[in-house]
Amino acid sequence: MRIATWNINSVRLRLDLVLRLLEEAQPDILCLQETKCIDDLFPRQPFIDRGYGHIAVAGMKGYNGVAILSRLPIEAHAVTHWCGKEDCRHVAARLPGGIEVHSLYVPSGGDIPDPEQNPKFAHKLQFLDEMTAWWPQARQPDDRMILVGDFNIAPLEHDVWSHKQLLDVVSHTPIEVEKLTAMQESIGWVDAVRRFVPEDRKLYTWWSYRARDWDVSDRGRRLDHVWVTPPLASGLKGYGVLREARGWEPKPSDHVPVWVDLDL
DNA sequence: ATGGTAGCGTAGCTA
Numbered sequence: 194m195r196i197a198t199w200n201i202n203s204v205r206l207r208l209d210l211v212l213r214l215l216e217e218a219q220p221d222i223l224c225l226q227e228t229k230c231i232d233d234l235f236p237r238q239p240f241i242d243r244g245y246g247h248i249a250v251a252g253m254k255g256y257n258g259v260a261i262l263s264r265l266p267i268e269a270h271a272v273t274h275w276c277g278k279e280d281c282r283h284v285a286a287r288l289p290g291g292i293e294v295h296s297l298y299v300p301s302g303g304d305i306p307d308p309e310q311n312p313k314f315a316h317k318l319q320f321l322d323e324m325t326a327w328w329p330q331a332r333q334p335d336d337r338m339i340l341v342g343d344f345n346i347a348p349l350e351h352d353v354w355s356h357k358q359l360l361d362v363v364s365h366t367p368i369e370v371e372k373l374t375a376m377q378e379s380i381g382w383v384d385a386v387r388r389f390v391p392e393d394r395k396l397y398t399w400w401s402y403r404a405r406d407w408d409v410s411d412r413g414r415r416l417d418h419v420w421v422t423p424p425l426a427s428g429l430k431g432y433g434v435l436r437e438a439r440g441w442e443p444k445p446s447d448h449v450p451v452w453v454d455l456d457l
Numbered sequence: 458a459t460g461g462t463a464g465c466g467t468a469g470c471t472a
Contacts, residue, residue: 202472203464227472229464255465256472301472313471345472402462402472447463447472 195220197452198341204228208236210441214450221264224296226343228258251284259296261286275320297342302363321372328380340420346373351395352415382420385453389432399448400439417451428456
């Protein structure tokens with residue numbers, strides 16, 4: 194099974210790019226973040242027409258929004274709310290055999306890495322704390338689960354173009370890394386992509402729109418992740434990070450698709 | 458230190 198994740202930054206504006214990814218990478222499941230539309234406006238039919246007839250969405254007007262598109266039946270799905278908000282950051286689907294897929298969009302956290310000064314950063318930290326407490330209470334480490342999405346944190350030194358220069362930049366601060374690591378350890382999540390790419394090798398999934406030339410400057414960060422629970426880790430067969438999609442015309446997302454291949 | 462770009466929806470928020 195191939196499972197992919199992509200922060201698409203508007204599923205309606207970039208529908209053609211999503212279809213291109215499905216055609217080229219042929220994932221069995223694609224999880225999206227930042228769909229940016231209410232459920233009634235989600236473009237379901239083009240996906241149904243291409244064999245992705247099992248769809249779980251949690252969207253709102255203008256912001257956020259997550260989705261799961263699947264060739265495999267979705268037996269049930271659930272939208273979970275965090276921090277007392279209904280801001281459409283988490284949808285989960287149960288597949289045949291009891292495997293559970295989670296599409297997640299962690300709050301970005303604003304610009305100032307201080308929860309006292311910046312409520313968005315406080316929200317990000319609280320979001321991680323709540324999820325860290327939730328996993329062991331709601332699930333078991335021996336459950337077969339896949340957690341993917343835009344976590345908005347680049348935890349490792351070589352998940353960013355300059356560890357030193359980004360230590361004070363939201364997405365790579367020690368407090369965020371500490372909290373993401375705590376969530377990972379809460380139920381033994383395995384960072385699937387880093388099973389294939391050694392920690393001393395640079396790896397990015399996002400490049401800012403604000404760079405003059407994202408490819409030349411290459412100031413990227415690895416914000417998008419695929420985690421699996423221990424029972425699935427032994428079945429990991431391969432991965433992909435589709436860097437070239439950052440240049441897909443006419444209007445690329447600032448994130449690129451990430452996938453893993455799994456023997457179930 | 459600053460400003461740079463993008464989407465939604467048509468101002469100003471969010472990233």
